Amino acid sequence: MSTAKNVLEMSWDNVVNYLQYISEPKKTIPQNGIKNMKCESELMSHLLTNQQITKCISLWLSKLYDKRELRKEKKNLDTSMFYKSEGNKEFQLKNYNTSLKLYTKSAIYAPSSSIDLPVAVANRSAALFYLERWQDCIKDIELAIKLGYPEKSRGKLYLRIVECYLKLNKKILAARIISELNNSNQYDMTNEQRERLQKMNEIKLQSVNAIDGINDVHRTCNIVNVTESPSQPKLKRLKSGENPNFRSASASIEVKHAPGKGRYVVANRNIKKGETLFVEDAFTFVLVNNNKDNTHCHNCCKSYLDVPVPCTECVDTLFCNMKCWDEACLSYHRWLCLASQMGLLRQIGITHLALKLLCVCATTTNNEKFNDVQQLVTNFNKLTPEDAFSYGITAIMLTFYLSKYTDFFKDINLKECLASKFSNDDFNIKCDLVTEDDKRLYVSSLLFRHILQLVCNGHAITKINVTADDHENKLLIEEQIRIATAIYPSASMMNHSCDPNIINSFLDQTLIVKAIQDIKEGEEILHCYGVDFRRMPKAERQESLESQYYFTCNCKACTMPEYENFMKRFTAIKCPECSGPLLLCDDHDPPMLCSDCGATVFELTYIYKAKQAQVYAKNYFKEAEYYIREGNLEEAVIELKKCLSLRKNILYKYHEDIIITLDLLAKLYISIxxxxxxxxxxxxxxxxxxxxxxxxxxxxxxxxxxxxxxxxxxxxxxxxxxxxxxxxxxxxxxxxxxxxxxxxxxxxxxxxxxxxxxxxxxxxxxxxxxxxxx
Structure with missing residues (x-):
């Protein structure tokens, strides 16, 4: 095992493994000890007294902090200037889309203290202007001015914004700025720009009557923000109204409680297929780090497309507009920004969301939503010693980060901002808040709780990603990808089923839950925790649910015989009697049983011929792929038709290999x-x-x-x-x-x-x- 010195160079996952190795969780945290603990602070107090652990964590954080300037992904003036220079080249060549991307990178890497940041944003506004994206252009001009674009040089920006207003048929706003420019000599303008201003005076004169009736003429430094988000259908809220006792939920459902089952959701009347049951905004969320295609705001989850507003201190955090930037800094980002600069957030997975959740809880003024979050289940007493140790030391590490490297403990009065908000003392962590050690124990205990809550209650925010296939972009392919992990306190009340009666969809960070079948009064509303019987075999589902949620699933998909071999049907050979799916009885050797007609096949010759035919079909498929690479699509079609004929003769009609073959054949026919x-x-x-x-x-x-x-x-x-x-x-x-x-x-x-x-x-x-x- 590595020495302590080498540990300081490790990723956080490896540090956790090292500390587990030297501490032996089963000895330091006995299983019965966790089961008998009343709250999280008992465990955290135990871990915080282990000086070997706390010293290692402190040294690791210190090393990570010292190395932040050596990270490739950091603010860097040379990098920013390089992208600006490349952007200028593309702009001169009238490659405006390319220059737009380069100017954005220049802005992302520009240090907050440099003039390059507002200049990069102003340059991007020029590219947007020539791309006829008038609203985005205005937004960038406003941002450049807010970031400190040189006042003397702002004349050209104001001229540009006037032209945008004119394109948007907002002549009154344009005339206001023209009037200001005519009456001011504080801006440097070229002769060409002065001529443009003179021509614009005609527009001013045309609109003067309208302006005279307005008393609150805005100064140019407070340009009216007319930026509008792309039009989208209005989200329909709950048809039956909101349940007054169940936030964000329809009046047609309610929460109940039963011993041994806990809280669950039921229909209090008959519900029709397609009815909306929840419309809930995320309490908070974090974007998925490994999703390179993420173009979503870190504050509201809306897409910023190709014109993000970058954080002025870290390179990983981007927003859709200045409002979200301001909201984030006031709420949570002031404490998370340095963690981003250190590269810490990319190492800690879902605990990133736990850290953000704590910050949002500390700053929220909505005590009811705060308590909804705090009352989510944790399964604390069901933890294994290994999991308890891993989550616990991560909570300690995040607490040390907040304490030593941020002003969290100075900015937040823990009694007023956290402890006093609890409406139920059963969920409030029992800690004195007098000494620094008391405060660290309290915060680390809350973080530990939030980590456990997210493991049990986290929701994936997904979207449909559309890409073009490889055949001359003639066919689009849609796939569902995960863009964020969020916490939805009300929707988390639903229990799991591998065959759910609802489905989730998302509008930005808002979760919409709808019924996918008629639900009778008194029937439970059931959600799938990511292990749908249509996508995962029973054994894997059971293992996944047991390891993450600590329960054995007894839903109908896990207990009723007709579901038992559902997944196997799509990899089955054809029954010689009825053409249904022929399945191995014990997954290894004959006999084989047809799940449709019940016929039993012992004949090894039939099974052998089927396997041989599959080999030939696979060879035809490979030949087709070779012809596709060579560009000989007609020959590829011939080989695929041979493959399809064989597969239809030997495989069950819904076999996944038949579907793959049909789909590729369709693409080839499109291409020809x-x-x-x-x-x-x-x-x-x-x-x-x-x-x-x-x-x-x-x-x-x-x-x-x-x-x-x-x-x-x-x-x-x-x-x-x-x-x-x-x-x-x-x-x-x-x-x-x-x-x-x-x-x-x-x-x-x-x-x-x-x-x-x-x-x-x-x-x-x-x-x-x-x-x-x-």
Whole structure:
């Protein structure tokens, strides 16, 4: 094992492993000891008295702090100037999109003390102007001025903002600024800029009557902010109204409590499929560090696209606007910023959210929401000694960080900002708050609690990511990705089922929960904790739930026989009697049993032939992939058709290999402009995907969206509109689009990423259908 000196160079995970090795958690934290502890502070007091642990943590943090200036990802004037120079080159070449990205990087790396930060933002506003993004241009000009853009040079920015106002048909605002510029000599302007100002005077004169009626003429240093966020459908709140005793929840549901079961959610009346049950804003969240495509605000989770507002001190934190920047600094980022600069936040996983949660709890004025969070389950007494030790020393490390490297303990009065907010003393950690040691014990205990709460109650915020495939960008592929982890106190009251009756979707940081089936009065509302029976076998689900949530699942998907072999169906060979899925009885050797007709197959010859045919089919598939790489798509189609024929002969009709083959064939047919066979093959995948993922799944919706892309293109490009094929595709397209929209209406909403695509295609189809009686 490494020496203590080497430990200082380790990542935090390795430090935890080292401390576990030298401390032996099973000896220092007996299992029965945890079970008998009444609250978190008992364990934390025990760990804080271990000088070997606390000394190692202090030294590690000190080393991390000292190395922050050596990190590659830090504010750096040379890096900022390099990106600015590259941005200028691209701007001169009129490559405005490229220059926009380079100016953004220049702003991200510019030190707060340098003029390069406001200059980079001002340069970016010029690129936005030529890209005709007037609102974003105004936003950047406002930001550049706030960041200290040289006052003498602001004239050109004001001229630019006037032109933006004119483009937006906001002549009164433009005229105000023109008037100010005419009456001021404080700005340096070139002759060309003065000429532009003179021409703009005509606009001022046209609008003077309107201006005369306004008394509160704004100074140019307080430019009116007309930046508008992209239009999006208004989120429909709860149809039945909010339950007064259950925040963010519909009046049609309520929380109950039962011994041994704890709190759970039930319907207090009959609920229809598609009804909204929760609309809840995250109490707080953190973005997923390893998601390189993240373009979301660290404060509100809205997308900032390519024009973020960077933190002036760290390079990892970006916001969508100045309001979010200010809110974050007042709430939590003033204490997290240095941790970002040190590279600490990237090392601590979900405990990053626990640290932010503590900061938000300390600064929130909403005591009711504060208490909703504090009362979330922790499963503290079910922890193994190893987990208790790992989470505990992480809580200590974060406490030491707050105490030594931030002003948290100076800024926050722990009694007023935390202890006094608890409405139930059962959840308040019992600690005196007199000495510094008392305060460290209190904060580390709260952090430890928050870590445990997040392990049990954290929600993944997801979105649909759309990418183009490899075949000349002719087909779009949608995939669901995780962008953040959040805490939703009310929605966390739902218990788990591997076959849930609700589904989650997100609008920025807002969680929308909808029923995906009719739910009877008195029936429990059940959420899936990420281990859906359609995506994970029973044994893996049980293991995952036991290790993270400390319970054995007894839902119908885990106990009823018809669910037992669900996943195996999609890797099964074909039954010789009924063509159903033929499954191995013991996962190793024959006999094999058909789960549809019950036939038992002992014949080794049949099984051997099936396996041989699979090998041949795989070889055909590899040959097709080779031809695709070589650009010989016609030969690839021939090989794939051989592969598909073999697989259909030996495999169950919904086998995943058949679906993969059909999907690739469809893509190839698109690439060689044969849309009818592409549609034919995708029709077969739709049936299989519905069987696998369900009639309300986003997977089915994505597949319907994909096939209608091809259908609409076919209908627009096909000249023979009287053929039976054309009319047949018309009918199918209408049916598929209606099905996709129904899925989105029932389980998501008009804010979903695919919704606009479906509506656009329905409008195109409506115009085509005007000439047909179908």
């Amino acid at each position: 402009d044969q849309r009818l066979p592409a549609i034919y093959h995708l029709e077969h995948t739709i049936v299989a995907i519905e069987e696998r993922y369900g009639s309300c799944s986003i997977e089915l919706c994505n597949e319907l969206n994909k096939i209608t892309d091809i259908c609409i293109t076919y209908l627009q490009m096909e000249s023979n509109t009287t053929s039976k094929f054309y009319k047949n595709i018309l009918k199918k397209t209408r049916r598929y689009l209606n099905n996709a929209q129904q899925i989105l209406d029932i389980v998501y909403g008009p804010w979903h990423e695919i919704y606009n695509e479906i509506e656009t295609k329905m409008a195109i189809l409506f115009n085509i259908l005007q000439n047909f009686n179908v």
